[in-house]
Amino acid sequence: MLVFAKIKSVKQKISSLKKGTSVGFVPTMGALHKGHLSLIKKAKKENDLVVVSIFVNPTQFDKKEDLVNYPKTIDNDLELLKSVSCDLVFMPSAEEIYSKNIKSEIFDFEGLEHQMEGKHRVGHFDGVGTIVKRLFEIVTPTKSYFGEKDFQQLQIIKKMVKKNNLPVEIIGCDIYRETDGLAMSSRNVRLTKEHRKAAPFIFKTLKEAKLKFGIENAVNVVQWVQNEFKKHPLLELEYFEIANEATLQTISTKELKQKYRGFIAVFAGNIRLIDNISL
Structure with a gap:
């Protein structure tokens, strides 16, 4: 080398x-x-x-x-x-x-x-x-x-x-994940023990949001994610948005033949973690 x-x-x-x-x-x-x-x-x-x-x-x-x-x-x-x-x-x-x-x-x-x-x-x-x-x-x-x-x-x-x-x-x-679902990131090593234990909640919530997106409108799914994080004692949501994959424009209604993705940024203490999921 x-x-x-x-x-x-x-x-x-x-x-x-x-x-x-x-x-x-x-x-x-x-x-x-x-x-x-x-x-x-x-x-x-x-x-x-x-x-x-x-x-x-x-x-x-x-x-x-x-x-x-x-x-x-x-x-x-x-x-x-x-x-x-x-x-x-x-x-x-x-x-x-x-x-x-x-x-x-x-x-x-x-x-x-x-x-x-x-x-x-x-x-x-x-x-x-x-x-x-x-x-x-x-x-x-x-x-x-x-x-x-x-x-x-x-x-x-x-x-x-x-x-x-x-x-x-x-x-x-593809996103490479830890066995507990946390997206691998160089920032992960800076997480405290408590925050590292809490962080898989991010991907867990994304997966549930994906299921909900199949049967509910985008606005409801965004509100649900926001509410889930309001209840979490260790993780602070900066944003969760559902956007068109091609334009990255956030959406309020779904259209046929379009690809959408959920994007999230969360503070675990002072460490900022991002993730996303295809919807």
């Missing part, structure tokens, strides 16, 4: 290895877990060469303390990447990526960025678009893999690729 920190050297190496081969790319912010490894395993099956980036991107954090507190486990990350036969790791510094100008490009994602996470994390998706576009330019992947836990992010990256005519196929991968 090769590890690089400089753009020039990683570009040269990928270029020398790429001749006639497909490149699978998994961008990460480190603190790797089995969810990340599932993406890498899928990339290994579908490509000749697999590249993983580890970069905690400063421009996508709307709160400074979240950036500072983001877990960093580089030695463990590298061991995990070796265990799944990753070929090449790119671990740049912020200065390497942004030079002396650490700020986001401004993107037009045609309204996708103003829904859900966009309402609560101003500028977040400009930061995501900036780093992903930059990494695509450096790595030049054939396919790139993203988990559906960040479904809104996945749709936004697909939109950016389409609008910028980038020659990469975006692959969405």
